[in-house]
Amino acid sequence: MRPGEALELASDAWREIRAHPMRSLLTLSGIVFGAASLVSMASLATGLREMAYADLRAIGFPRSYALRDFGPRSDAVTATERRHTGLRIADLEALRAVRGVASVHGRAFAGEQLVVGPRDRRSVPVEGADAGYLELRNLRIVSGRTITPVDVMHVARVAVIGEEMRRDLFGTTDPIGRRIRIDGVGFTVVGVVAPMPIGFIPADFSWVARRIYIPYTFVSRYRLGEGRVSQIIVTAREDAEFASVMQAGSALVRQRHGGVEDFNLRNEAADLLSDYAMADGILGGWNGVMFAIAGVTLVVGGIGLFSVLLISVRERVREIGIRKALGASDGDIMQLFLAESLTLAVIGSVAGVGGGVALIMITKLIGASFGKDFVIPLSVPGIGFAIAFALGVGIVFGWYPARKAAKLDPIQAMGGV
Amino acid sequence: MLLAAAALTKTYRLGRVDVPALRGVDLTVQRGEFIAITGPSGSGKSTLMHILGCLDTPTSGSYRIDGEDVGTLRGKDLARVRNRKVGFVFQTFNLMPRLTVEENVALPLKYRGGMARPERRKRALALLERLGLSDRVGHRPDELSGGQRQRVAIARALVGEPAILMADEPTGNLDSKAGANVLDTFDELHRMGHTIILVTHDPNVAARAERIVHISDGVVV
Ligand SMILES: Nc1ncnc2c1ncn2[C@@H]1O[C@H](COP(=O)(O)OP(=O)(O)OP(=O)(O)O)[C@@H](O)[C@H]1O
Ligand SMILES: [Mg+2]
DSSP states (O other): OOHHHHHHHHHHHHHHHHHSHHHHHHHHHHHHHHHHHHHHHHHHHHHHHHHHHHHHHHHOOTTEEEEEEOOSOTTOOSHHHHHOOSOBHHHHHHHTTSTTEEEEEEEEEEEEEEEEOSSOEEEEEEEEEOHHHHHHTTOEEEEEOOOOHHHHHTTOOEEEEEHHHHHHHHTTSOOTTOEEEETTEEEEEEEEEEOOOOOSOOOOOGGGGGOEEEEHHHHIIIIIOTTBOSEEEEEESSTTTHHHHHHHHHHHHHHHTTTOOOEEEEOHHHHHHHHHHHHHHHHHHHHHHHHHHHHHHHHHHHHHHHHHHHHHHHHTHHHHHHHHHTTOOHHHHHHHHHHHHHHHHHHHHHHHHHHHHHHHHHHHHHHHHTTOOOOOOOOHHHHHHHHHHHHHHHHHHHHHHHHHHHTOOHHHHTTOO | OOEEEEEEEEEEEETTEEEEEEEEEEEEEOTTOEEEEEOOTTSSHHHHHHHHTTSSOOSEEEEEETTEEOTTOOHHHHHHHHHHTEEEEOTTOOOOTTSOHHHHHHHHHHTTSSOOHHHHHHHHHHHHHHTTOGGGTTSOGGGSOHHHHHHHHHHHHHTTOOSEEEEESTTTTSOHHHHHHHHHHHHHHHHTTOEEEEEOSOHHHHTTSSEEEEEETTEEO
């Protein structure tokens, strides 16, 4: 078909549509709603995914892995096995020299300790950490400062306390510079920490607010002893180097421990990736459901289109007879009605896409009025899909009425003449 | 020989009953002839015309236009013959109510394929001019008198330059003055060399033709 012919078909169809404005509008509404919901659903799904990913990134373990202490092996037999009884600060220092390593952080768990503040006393999990680690976990210092390298080096008796601990231990008074006792030892509170706000990920990170962080060197020296650490977190400089850094790091420590497996390796980046994959799976399922709902709306719109076209065919029976008598083939008649159906579908889907975009804008505005920045990128594939699907609906549901029209007998259609 | 029909039969089935409308019609038409088909009501005039005009197909018998066997054609081929070989004028005009006079006349050319709109328009306007309807081109059919409508229908039948012009009771829905006017148009077209077949039960109308074919009970008598 030449473009001129197609254009003429479309303009004839448009004339027909305009001849029945009310009926056409009713038909259109189904398609408009279907396309609008498809577009907004697709965009919303993309937006949700982006926001979820942003949250995952906020939890953050970029390019990091952990060496986790196993402690002395209970089945230790050989002298080497008895000599190597877990991770040490010395291992941590040695890891700094591995090529591609960006940073190395120590963690030392002191477990639940009795903490005495001016207002109350509590049993609180106390964790030895450093500034880099807190940063890595995206813990937010809400007041005061973090645990500095100098604190770590000097085994300083400073504490960064979780937000809830501040409430419990200090009430409304400012805790910065105040003293607390942890298992009988006096510490100066230098900072208050809070978890990052988590948007769409259903994970509870509020434990951060119920913890107390002190230099890991302190826990290592006075609680674990022998320079032991509970975990060593290693981060790589480049994504590309991550695997080799992990390999080289664990090989180094194993070698230092005479091959004794007194630690294990946890690839936190990979865990995160699997979280991504899981989120993707969940969102994918969601997308499917939403697409299906939107699709059903469009199909319902198609059924409206179908019945209106049938009415149109019945109304135009005589006209069809005349056209056939003048030499229109079955194909010409089919084209006539498919053009009407497709024109309705095009108008409906374009209006629907417009409506969908408007819906997204409104959602964003509502979000903004609640102080939330909804990231809803317009889903171009969603728009394409909505239009393509609407056209498909136009063809599928236009087919039978068009065929019915095309098969009419000219004499009978003209009323026996 | 322009048109040759031999032993045409048409039988309608009404439920279990067969209604024979044509029972073996032979008819030949030369180029340039003006023929009137007459006969009592129900004798099969319209049935014959529909078959001759390729609007319907015979139950049996052979039918040729310009040597082409068209009696056996179906679908697209039949549509092509309707479009190119035959111009049909109906008793009830059968114009398209939403199209203008000019669009109505140009409509058959649309189904010829490949003719651009301006060309179709040009031909329609030329024909309307010839039939004295130039001042009505932009009107809708319901804004015209019966006689004018039928002349528009004639223009539409002629626009594709068909081999034969066929008319089934073209004056049946017209008053005598308008009817006479339409018949004058047929006379003039005949003088210009058009081949015309006209169905009528009015002897006065039939008298204007060169040859009268009388049908009774589905056979030529
Ligand atoms: N579609 C049809 N189904 C059944 N019978 C039909 C059909 N069309 C015509 N007939 C019958 O065929 C016969 C011939 O009809 P036709 O219309 O050809 O007559 P006619 O000569 O044109 O009559 P008139 O002068 O009244 O127009 C009639 O008996 C009619 O009842
Ligand atoms: Mg008749």
